[in-house]
Amino acid sequence: MLLTLLSHQWKAQLRSSIFQKSLVLNIILGLFILYFGSIFLLLGFGMHEILTKFHPGQNVIGIFNGALLFCFLIDLFFRFLMQELPVLAVQPYLHLPISKNRLVHYVLLKSIPSIFNLFPLLFFVPFMFTTVIPAYGTTTGLAWLAALFLVTLLNNFLLLYFKRLMSTKPLYTLGFGLAISLLMLLDYLHVVSLRAASEAVFGALFVTPWLAAVPLVLVVGAYLLNFYYLRAHTYPEELNLRKTAEASGRDITFLNRFGELGKLIELELKLIWRHKRTKSVVSLSVVFLFYGFIFYGKGTYLEGFAMLIFVGIILSGMPMFNYGQFVPGWQSAHFDGLLTQKNISPYQFYEAKYWMMVPVTVLAFVLTLPYGFFGSKIILINAATLLYNIGVNVFVIFFFSVYNKERLDLSKGATFNWQGVGASKFVMMLPAMLLPILIYLPFGLMGVPYAGIAALGGLGLLGIIFRKQLLQWSANRFIAHKYKLAAGFRQSN
Amino acid sequence: MLTIHNLQKIYNGTTVVNLPELTINAGEAVGLVGNNGAGKTTLFRMLLDLIRPSKGEVQLKDVNVMQSDAWKSYTGSYLDEGFLIDYLTSEEYFKFIGDLHGLSGGDVAERLAPFTDLFNGEILNQRKYIRDYSKGNQKKIGIAAAALSNPELLILDEPFANLDPSSQIRLKNLLKKLREERRMTMFISSHDLSHVIDVCERIVILEKGQVVQDMQTTENTLQELETYFTV
Numbered sequence: 077m078l079l080t081l082l083s084h085q086w087k088a089q090l091r092s093s094i095f096q097k098s099l100v101l102n103i104i105l106g107l108f109i110l111y112f113g114s115i116f117l118l119l120g121f122g123m124h125e126i127l128t129k130f131h132p133g134q135n136v137i138g139i140f141n142g143a144l145l146f147c148f149l150i151d152l153f154f155r156f157l158m159q160e161l162p163v164l165a166v167q168p169y170l171h172l173p174i175s176k177n178r179l180v181h182y183v184l185l186k187s188i189p190s191i192f193n194l195f196p197l198l199f200f201v202p203f204m205f206t207t208v209i210p211a212y213g214t215t216t217g218l219a220w221l222a223a224l225f226l227v228t229l230l231n232n233f234l235l236l237y238f239k240r241l242m243s244t245k246p247l248y249t250l251g252f253g254l255a256i257s258l259l260m261l262l263d264y265l266h267v268v269s270l271r272a273a274s275e276a277v278f279g280a281l282f283v284t285p286w287l288a289a290v291p292l293v294l295v296v297g298a299y300l301l302n303f304y305y306l307r308a309h310t311y312p313e314e315l316n317l318r319k320t321a322e323a324s325g326r327d328i329t330f331l332n333r334f335g336e337l338g339k340l341i342e343l344e345l346k347l348i349w350r351h352k353r354t355k356s357v358v359s360l361s362v363v364f365l366f367y368g369f370i371f372y373g374k375g376t377y378l379e380g381f382a383m384l385i386f387v388g389i390i391l392s393g394m395p396m397f398n399y400g401q402f403v404p405g406w407q408s409a410h411f412d413g414l415l416t417q418k419n420i421s422p423y424q425f426y427e428a429k430y431w432m433m434v435p436v437t438v439l440a441f442v443l444t445l446p447y448g449f450f451g452s453k454i455i456l457i458n459a460a461t462l463l464y465n466i467g468v469n470v471f472v473i474f475f476f477s478v479y480n481k482e483r484l485d486l487s488k489g490a491t492f493n494w495q496g497v498g499a500s501k502f503v504m505m506l507p508a509m510l511l512p513i514l515i516y517l518p519f520g521l522m523g524v525p526y527a528g529i530a531a532l533g534g535l536g537l538l539g540i541i542f543r544k545q546l547l548q549w550s551a552n553r554f555i556a557h558k559y560k561l562a563a564g565f566r567q568s569n
Numbered sequence: 570m571l572t573i574h575n576l577q578k579i580y581n582g583t584t585v586v587n588l589p590e591l592t593i594n595a596g597e598a599v600g601l602v603g604n605n606g607a608g609k610t611t612l613f614r615m616l617l618d619l620i621r622p623s624k625g626e627v628q629l630k631d632v633n634v635m636q637s638d639a640w641k642s643y644t645g646s647y648l649d650e651g652f653l654i655d656y657l658t659s660e661e662y663f664k665f666i667g668d669l670h671g672l673s674g675g676d677v678a679e680r681l682a683p684f685t686d687l688f689n690g691e692i693l694n695q696r697k698y699i700r701d702y703s704k705g706n707q708k709k710i711g712i713a714a715a716a717l718s719n720p721e722l723l724i725l726d727e728p729f730a731n732l733d734p735s736s737q738i739r740l741k742n743l744l745k746k747l748r749e750e751r752r753m754t755m756f757i758s759s760h761d762l763s764h765v766i767d768v769c770e771r772i773v774i775l776e777k778g779q780v781v782q783d784m785q786t787t788e789n790t791l792q793e794l795e796t797y798f799t800v
Contacts, residue, residue, distance in 0.1 A: 339668055343654070350656040350698065413652035416617050418641040418718070419669045486656075559621040566651060 081182050116195055120202030138275055145274030155235045159192055180306045193228050200224050212282050219285035226291035233298035336419055340428035351486035361395035365443055372450040381525045382513050388461030389512055392441040393469055396433045400473035401501050408483040408565035422551035434466050460533035467539025469508050474550035476504040478557035481564030570595040570754045575625035578611055585611050586778040598748055600769035601758040608778040609758040613726050617646055645720030647711035655700035659692050659710050670718040684713045687739045705731045722754045729761045744768045762794045
C-alpha cells in the first residue's frame with residue numbers, strides 16, 4: 077500500500093506542470109544540488125585538515141563534537157524557515173478503505189528523504205572515515221554516525237510537529253522557539269557552555285557506543301508525537317493550513333491622498349499582507365539584508381569595486397527583484413477583473429508598482445547603511461546602486477514582466493516553491509545584476525573607478541528623470557502582451 | 570449599443586466563434602443559450618477585450634473595444650471568479666469598485682440596497698475574505714459588483730448557475746427590476762432556459778460558434794428551445 081501511495085506521489089511530482097514545462101529550471105535546480113552537495117562533501121573530507129590548521133595541537137574530534145549542538149540548533153532555525161510540511165494530498169484517500177494509521181505513517185515517513193536530512197550525511201560520512209574511525213575504530217565510528225543521523229531526524233520530526241502546531245496552538249511553537257533562543261543567549265553570556273555540553277554529550281559516545289540508543293528513543297518519541305497529533309487531525313480542513321481567516325487589516329487612509337494610484341497601492345499592500353507566498357517573499361527579503369556580512373566581513377573584497385557594486389545592487393534591490401520577478405502574476409487570480417475595470421489603465425498599473433518598489437528599495441538602502449562601518453566607500457557605492465536600481469533595474473523588471481504568463485497560487489509559501497519560476501527569471505537576473513558591472517568595467521580598467529560609480533548613479537538619475545516615458549513604454553509593452561498574459565493566468569495548474 | 574462584425578476566433582485550426590453579424594440595441598435584453606463548448610464564454614471574453622479575436626471586431630457604441638477603454642465606464646460584467654479580487658472582504662471589494670466609478674460610501678450602500686434579498690444576510694458584514702465564500706455567494710458578489718456602477722450594458726455569464734432555487738428566483742426578479750428602472754441593456758448566457766426566457770426578450774442560440782437561431786421571446790419560446798435541445 078505504501079508503495080502505491082509512493083508511486084502516486086511520484087506521479088504527482090513528475091506530472092506537475094512545473095516539472096514538465098521547464099527543463100531549464102530542472103537543470104539549474106540539479107546544478108544547485110550538485111554544487112551544494114559537493115561543497116558539503118569536500119568540507120567533510122577537508123574538515124580534519126582545516127581543524128588541525130586552526131586549532132593546532134588540540135583534539136580534532138573534540139572540537140568537532142563541541143560545534144555539533146550549535147549546528148543542530150542552527151539547523152532547526154533553517155528548517156523552520158524553509159522546510160515545508162509534508163502534506164500528502166490525503167483528501168482523495170480518506171474515503172477509501174485505507175486505514176488512517178497507514179496514511180499518517182506515510183505522510184511522516186515521506187519527510188525523511190529530504191535535502192535537510194540527507195545533506196548532513198554528505199558531510200558526516202567523510203568525516204567519520206577520515207577522522208573518527210582511525211581514532212576509535214569502526215564500531216564506535218558507526219555508532220557516532222548513527223547518533224548524528226538520529227539527531228538530524230529528531231530535528232526533522234520536532235520541527236514538523238511545532239510547525240504544524242503553529243496554526244492551532246501558536247503559543248507552543250513560540251515557547252519552543254523562545255527556549256532555543258534562551259539557550260543560545262545563555263551560551264553567549266557564558267552562563268552555560270553549549271560547546272562543553274556538546275563535547276561531553278557526543279564524546280560520551282566514544283566511551284559507551286550504545287548510548288546511540290538515546291537519540292533513537294527520542295526520535296521514536298518525536299515520531300509518535302507527530303503520529304498521534306496527525307491521526308487526531310486527519311480532517312482536510314484541519315490538515316490544510318489554509319483556514320478561513322478572519323479578515324484583518326484596515327484601510328490605509330494615508331494612501332487616499334494619492335487618488336487612483338493610492339488605491340492600487342493599497343490593494344497591493346493588502347495582497348501582500350493576506351497571502352502566504354507574498355509574506356514569505358517579504359521575510360526572505362529581510363534575510364537578504366544580512367547578505368552583506370558575507371562580503372564586507374572579508375577585507376579582500378573591500379579593495380576592489382566590481383564585487384561591491386554587485387553586493388550593492390543586491391542589498392537594496394533584493395526586495396524589488398524578489399517581488400518584481402513575478403509581476404504581474406501576483407494579480408493572476410483576478411487579472412480579467414482588472415482588465416475590465418474602468419480607471420485602471422496599464423500605465424497606472426505600472427505606476428503603482430513603481431511607487432511601491434521605490435520606497436521599499438530606499439528603505440533597504442537605509443537599513444543597510446550600517447555596513448558603512450566597514451568603509452565609507454560602501455555607502456558611496458550603495459547610493460549609486462540605489463539610484464541605478466530605482467532608475468534602471470526597475471524598468472528591466474518591467475521589461476521582463478510581460479513574459480510572466482504563469483498563474484501563481486499565493487496560498488503556498490515561497491521557499492522551494494518553483495511555481496511560476498521559469499527560465500525567463502534567470503535571464504532577467506542577468507542584465508539586472510551584470511549590466512551595472514559591465515558599465516563600471518571600462519572605467520575600472522582605465523583606472524578611474526569613481527567615475528564608473530558616478531556613471532552608474534548618473535544612469536539611474538536619468539532613468540528617474542525620464543520615468544514617465546519609461547513607464548509609458550512599459551505600459552505599451554503590457555498592452556501588446558495582455559491577451560497572452562490573460563490567457564496564461566486563466567489556466568490553473 | 571453592441572455591434573459585432575465578422576467576428577472569428579480560431580484555436581489551432583478549430584473555429585470556436587464565427588459571427589458574421591450581431592447587433593444588440595440599447596435597452597434590449599438578450600439571452601445567449603447553447604451547449605457546453607458552443608463558444609459563449611469565448612464570445613463574452615472577446616466583447617470585454619480579454620481575448621484577441623482572430624478576425625473581425627466588436628463595437629460598443631460604435632467604438633472598437635480594442636482601440637479605446639471608453640466602454641469600461643458604462644459596461645458592467647461578471648464572467649467567473651477571475652473577476653473577483655478574492656483576498657478582499659466583500660465590503661472592501663464593493664468599495665474599491667465604487668471608488669473606481671467615483672461613488673461615495675453612501676452611494677455604494679444605496680446601490681446595494683436592491684440586492685438585500687439576494688444577499689440573504691450572507692454577504693455583508695461577514696468579516697471574511699471573498700476566497701472563503703461559497704461559489705454561489707461569490708457569484709452574488711460578482712453580479713452585485715458588476716451592477717454597482719449602474720452600467721448601461723451588463724454582461725453576465727451563467728448568472729443562475731451555482732445559486733440555490735430561491736436565489737435564482739430572486740436574481741431573476743432583480744434583473745427584471747434593473748431593466749425596468751435603469752434601462753440596462755443586458756447580454757446574459759444561461760443553461761437555465763426558463764429563467765433566461767423570463768428575463769430576456771430576445772434569445773440567441775449558439776452552436777459550434779455560430780448563431781443558429783435568433784428569436785424574440787413569445788409564450789412558445791420555451792417549448793421551441795426544449796425541442797431544439799432535445800437530441
